[in-house]
Amino acid sequence: xxxxxxxxxxxxxxxxxxMTLLCAQDMNHxxxxxxxxxxxxxxRLIHYSVGEGTTxxxxxxxxxxxxxxxxxxxxxxxxxxxxxxxSVYFCASSYSIRGSTDTQYFGPGTRLTVx
Amino acid sequence: xxxxxxxxxxxxxxxxxxxxxxxxxxxxxPPYLFWYVQYPNQGLQLLLKYxxxxxxxxxxxxxxxxxxxxxxxxxxxxxxxxxSDAAEYFCAVSVRQRDSSYKLIFGSGTRLLVRP
Numbered sequence: 037x038x039x040x041x042x043x044x045x046x047x048x049x050x051x052x053x054x055m056t057l058l059c060a061q062d063m064n065h066x067x068x069x070x071x072x073x074x075x076x077x078x079x080r081l082i083h084y085s086v087g088e089g090t091t092x093x094x095x096x097x098x099x100x101x102x103x104x105x106x107x108x109x110x111x112x113x114x115x116x117x118x119x120x121x122x123s124v125y126f127c128a129s130s131y132s133i134r135g136s137t138d139t140q141y142f143g144p145g146t147r148l149t150v151x
Numbered sequence: 152x153x154x155x156x157x158x159x160x161x162x163x164x165x166x167x168x169x170x171x172x173x174x175x176x177x178x179x180x181p182p183y184l185f186w187y188v189q190y191p192n193q194g195l196q197l198l199l200k201y202x203x204x205x206x207x208x209x210x211x212x213x214x215x216x217x218x219x220x221x222x223x224x225x226x227x228x229x230x231x232x233x234x235s236d237a238a239e240y241f242c243a244v245s246v247r248q249r250d251s252s253y254k255l256i257f258g259s260g261t262r263l264l265v266r267p
Binding site: 040067069076077078079080081084086092094126128132136137138139140142143144145 | 183185196241245248258
């Protein structure tokens, strides 16, 4: 099993450009998440999904949109990139059973720079 | 609101020395707590988690953590540091949301440096 994969690994954008980050998991997990990691701030939840066709906002959703058209994929979109969105983005997934103690499995991350 | 605080953004130890990484939580209900490790240029992976079954939790790579309700702490320890333990460590708490799903709230992380 590949686990959680993310595409691309690196990207440089200019302010105002758009892009989509792709996350895929092959573990048949119900829950998927998008986080951003900034120095000294840990990971912060952007959006999450509790199942195919459903999404919800996390702590820092502004400037991002998501879609979960297939159970195994979770897309994160930036419609008009801003320098404040320079960060490392991580996708994660987990089972929904006994959700309070579920382990989240993380992808390797996407390093995004917005100039 | 539930949260976790990690004391010390950087901890430096000699190889073979005790590792102690501190995590304190704030919660009005019994918390579910996690420690994740992030090696350079990689994603996070689970070290261990507290699920109320036992207060002393053993994880991978010789790490363990003890849940102390009286001190609201969940500190991570390892008796003898190895060079391969150099990484960033995150404490997290599981929080129930309005839609009955759960999300993780992460601490700011502690970078462990291991000196030869």
